[in-house]
Amino acid sequence: MNVLVYAPPRTNQKFWLLTSLAFLIILASIFFWQNNQIIAKTYQLQHLQEKLTGLQEENQSLEASATKENSLSNLEELIKGLGLEKVQSISFIQAMEKSVVAR
Numbered sequence: 001m002n003v004l005v006y007a008p009p010r011t012n013q014k015f016w017l018l019t020s021l022a023f024l025i026i027l028a029s030i031f032f033w034q035n036n037q038i039i040a041k042t043y044q045l046q047h048l049q050e051k052l053t054g055l056q057e058e059n060q061s062l063e064a065s066a067t068k069e070n071s072l073s074n075l076e077e078l079i080k081g082l083g084l085e086k087v088q089s090i091s092f093i094q095a096m097e098k099s100v101v102a103r
Contacts, residue, residue: 068074
């Protein structure tokens with residue numbers, strides 16, 4: 001009794017082996033590219049967070065400086081430097097409701 005055994009052609013195995021290898025190389029390349037992108041964005045995010053922290057500290061410093069410059073005592077000194085005098089009495093002019101200004 002003779003039994004025939006089917007042997008697939010070797011070219012078909014080589015084709016699938018090369019196709020699988022190419023697919024794995026493509027998947028590995030995509031994985032490494034995505035990993036590289038994640039690392040780059042992480043460093044960029046850290047840099048921007050450090051920059052934000054620096055700007056927030058500078059903002060607080062500028063707000064404190066502006067508050068100090070606009071304080072009442074500092075403004076009084078600036079007014080004295082201009083040679084202005086303090087108002088002694090205030091008088092208001094009362095206008096009639098139906099008055100018209102003419103030349």
